[in-house]
Amino acid sequence: MATRITRTSGAMRKAPKQARSRATIDAILDAAAHILGERGWSAFTTNAVAETAGVSIGSLYQYFPDKLALIDAVRRRHFDDVLAVLQAGANPEIPRTRRIAALVDGMIAVHSRHPAAHRVLMEESPRGDTSRSAHDRFELACRKAYEALFIANASGGSHHVRLAAQVLAGALAGAVHEAARQGQLASPVLRWELVTLVNAYLSRARPVSVSRSEKVPAVRV
Amino acid sequence: MATRITRTSGAMRKAPKQARSRATIDAILDAAAHILGERGWSAFTTNAVAETAGVSIGSLYQYFPDKLALIDAVRRRHFDDVLAVLQAGANPEIPRTRRIAALVDGMIAVHSRHPAAHRVLMEESPRGDTSRSAHDRFELACRKAYEALFIANASGGSHHVRLAAQVLAGALAGAVHEAARQGQLASPVLRWELVTLVNAYLSRARPVSVSRSEKVPAVRV
Amino acid sequence: MATRITRTSGAMRKAPKQARSRATIDAILDAAAHILGERGWSAFTTNAVAETAGVSIGSLYQYFPDKLALIDAVRRRHFDDVLAVLQAGANPEIPRTRRIAALVDGMIAVHSRHPAAHRVLMEESPRGDTSRSAHDRFELACRKAYEALFIANASGGSHHVRLAAQVLAGALAGAVHEAARQGQLASPVLRWELVTLVNAYLSRARPVSVSRSEKVPAVRV
Amino acid sequence: MATRITRTSGAMRKAPKQARSRATIDAILDAAAHILGERGWSAFTTNAVAETAGVSIGSLYQYFPDKLALIDAVRRRHFDDVLAVLQAGANPEIPRTRRIAALVDGMIAVHSRHPAAHRVLMEESPRGDTSRSAHDRFELACRKAYEALFIANASGGSHHVRLAAQVLAGALAGAVHEAARQGQLASPVLRWELVTLVNAYLSRARPVSVSRSEKVPAVRV
DNA sequence: AATGAATGAGAGTTCATTCAT
DNA sequence: TATGAATGAACTCTCATTCAT
16 A cells, blocks of 8 residues: 555666667656556556556566656656647737646646646656656746736736645646546536636635634644 | 555444543544644654554554544544534524635634645545545535525526636635745734635625737746 | 464353352353354454453453463363254164264254354364363263164164264264255255265275275375 | 355366476365364464465465365365265176265265265355355255166155155264264274164165154253 | 566455553 | 453555565
């Protein structure tokens, strides 16, 4: 039950020198992503990945020194895809409304293929050292994309662009996750609501200041 | 690494008849919540819980038929706490602004003790049968709390109250999760931004209709 | 899975001094026999016995030092019953035919209450030291009863009365066990066949001498 | 102490592709049979089997999905051996006297290697689904072999051939088991008595009809 | 390079037995 | 004396990883 991963895993055991190697690696990554998305983290065993990929377990370990390196590779590849989505909507030439729509559509698309995989990669699976920088680059890129929306939009005037961008990112991701869990990703109403959410927050209808409510019940855990 | 849980677990094995039992059960639940929050699901082994609780593994199994029943019990106890928070802000007599603030403060409070625990309980750990009804009651209560905000507020006029409430719930949870991950739960700015988010969405600044953006890059996984 | 019994168990921890003790012991023995017969050896746990008997596990251990002593006590009590059956048919005044019928009926009766219990007691459950002498007395009495049949019947003229008696005992027990397994204990035809079996063997229709068959295939295990 | 087996086990986990596998499987089965025969069911733990076989516990589980599948495999292999013995004596060309001798010798041989193993396999150890059909085939073959003796022998004229065959099978098995327990399997006198038993029953010296004896003492358990 | 048999630490769970109350 | 909570050794089974072929 525990994650028996101790070794600090290096990136990839060997660089693909031949086309065959590259094909093997891709088969392994595809199989890994597939299992993660369809059957979840608990079914993600190295033996299962190797079998699904149609290679021997020995071959898998020839390319990935351990399980951590494997999941990191999957994550890296997934990040690239998501970044492509985000940047497609980052062009400042496009009107803001259209960019918001592109953002929402992109997020929906990201979660539509294998709804579980994204969440598993982001939240459930352990991170190796390799993943660190890739993950940082990813978060940076995401933040930039969201910040760009705020910056382009002077109306709100928040001086906490960075935190606001983070809130927006978390909110959109959370709403999409929940919709994915409910199987509503394809709903046009959902899309509309998400667009509304982003738009409204960017427009920042100013609330009246509120003081901290006096009594919040204690919460265990 | 895998979650080797198959048996469908019943609630609790035996009702405590002596005061000592109750103390043991509480120690176990506290230890379970603590491990879950501080060290995550992968460190959540029955033996670790028993040891942390200062009881023998046999005692743990005297009260919880299996690991699933244990995690379910933790979840149920946590749900009760969260529900208390939500209902504290559900009183329609209180002005909307104040209720929103209470909601945000409640969510922040919920995640402040063991930031990871909430997420782990909600997303990462498997659910037993026992948990099902408790979870349903919980989701219903959450939805009601959020819907109440929309209903009280006629301005938006959305006919999809339920979905909008779900979007808001997911968005707020996501933003809070992300803030918890960044260690910003105590920040007043964060609180302000979350209040702004809820307020803005409830006010539903109507965006101009947007057509689906033509090209969204494909996303693997 | 293993039988974790190591201690050499003494007979019974304390002699029943009061009527209440006697009642408790009987309740425990009844519960033990019941579980053994209805649910088999694998369900025969000390906790289950205590619960079925309606006493605490502590009380059980007050009277039986360990599980071995308990099962031995059950066995002893069962032996007494079987011996009573056997001796009822041992009276030499009664004609042989009638005695054989009584023997067969007795064996059928012995297995009719809880078909599984007899087998479990005889074959499946471990024997403690206490049981040794009781078991010896039992086997002796059985043998005597069977030998009496041979002795009364001079016709066969076997000089190996003891071994023949043992063969007869084993054969009858085996046939009855098999019938019990098939649920045929109540069948009159079965009874008739068993009587025939005993009768025929006692009459010892002399077979022609046979030489050892030359080739018997080897058998593993 | 209890048999903690619940899962319904499938046959064998994977077919051996290399010679090494076959050797491992055989070593495991041999070790399993050995432990069963020499030290009984209670010593039959998966770790003990693996250790005796000189392989790791992991290897054992590579080929047998669980303990049930292992014991079933042992049983199947044993059945095959016993069937070979029985059929060796089933040839109708051979005179009846010789066939009876072959049967008795076969049964003695079956129990001579590991006297306890046969009994344990037949009576004491739990059965998986795999074992079911093999066991049925086995019982059928046994019955056929015994029935053949009755059918060939018109003298008795019993119309209950099937039940008579079952009685004979049970009787012979019981007598052999008892002899095995007493360590008398090698005794020529025992062999002679067994032959006599079978012969006598087949010849069915007709007993005078007997009425059910009136009073059979009650038997507990 | 590739294969897949083998390994073994470690996780979940049971139950005979003890001992504070 | 009686109770039942507590104990922990022992057992079944998994899966990341290695290595002979």
